Amino acid sequence: MKAFFAALVSAAVTSVTAHYTLPDLILNGAASTDWEYVRQTQNYQDNMPLTDVTSDLIRCYENNTASSTSVATVDAGATVGFKANGDFYHPGYFSAYMSKASPEADSEEAGTSQTWFKIWQDAPTFTAGTNGQPGTLNFALESTDQFTFTIPPSLPSGQYLIRGEQIALHVAKTYGGAQFYLSCAQVNVANGGDGSPEPLVSFPGAYTGYEPGILIDIYDLPSNFTGYVSPGPAVWNQ
Template sequence: MKGITIVLGLAACIDTALAHYRWTSLVANGTKSADYYYVRQNTNYNSPVTDVTSTDIRCNAGGLSGSSTNVATLTAGSTVGFQLDQSIYHIGPILVYMSKAPSAVGSYDGSGSWFKISQLGPTFSSGAINWPTQVDKYSFTIPKSVPSGQYLLRVEHIGLHQGNQAKGAQFYISCANVNVVGGGSGAPGPTIKLPGGYSATDPGILFNPYYPVPTSYTFPGPAVWSG
């Protein structure tokens, strides 16, 4: 996985539409699905969500309904991933959440509780911060003890190239409809609601990645539940 290094004095990245990207496919059992086969189609094209108080923060604009989206069967403990339509360009972390559907996941709007299962942030060295960029896929593990059932599986990349200003963070989000089998009796948590679990002033959202060069990063949302 390649990275991009920010050193002292580096200017902010220029925000262009060409740098935007979408999580379009689910990767399971080593196979990449067709675009929007298991991933809910949004109506936002490749524009990010910027309002953390909007219901769009759940599954992107137009993503609250998944009735026309197929359901992927995933085995608890297996490695899965999300594929992008182009490589991540902007600096910022990647986070993955799950939310259990009360019935059929296709009709679930994500209004329940969400727990985090994976996150990837920067590494630090003397005078530099190194972000995970120039990648077009992110892989992670479905916790082995997660209870079986249907879930929304949510991925986001938070673009922080304008994060040093109020409401400058950009959220690139997709949700997939999944059915987890072979699960356990774990109690996922801590949990948050979306919206509600993020604030525009959270230190991992209102974040200056440039100068002075950061020496740490605080992920927004709850701690990762590994099961």
């Protein structure tokens, strides 16, 4: 009986450690403290992912902490990122979006309309099979605990949300199987330019869940597979 309960505890610990949150914004090469500039997400205690792309939670995994979260000042063209509370245990697709914040980055209303644009992505690469063997997908950021990207240099100054996301694809072969790990940081962009970010999308709305980059069996790719198709809009990084 003791062995049985020990096995249950071990399984529970493994389940939790296999999941993660994104609590830290990376600034000037260093991670902030947990939830300092990142809105605390609803999974801050259990690390569990989202799977419903139609839920309002797909925006920032809100925990109603916008007003109690600080706003970081960053320069257009600066390198920023997100650090997880553990390694990215699952293979997946990574992206970063931004949204002009109205009225301010620390308001619950920010990012609730069609204002989001993608500024970065890291998609798995495809290696074709040889001698009749199936091809494979390669995931560069697997087993790391952070990802970084550049604020577009021509982005106009002002307050924004930055949405960091990993779509884990290890059980994505059925609808609703893909796991979304995400959070939103609050920033004030300084020394910006006169760019016009596009295309703009909303969350929810950017994904249907049926995209080939979301609904995919990464362990049994079809014979005619030629490469991973990134979900969501094209990247704007001028």
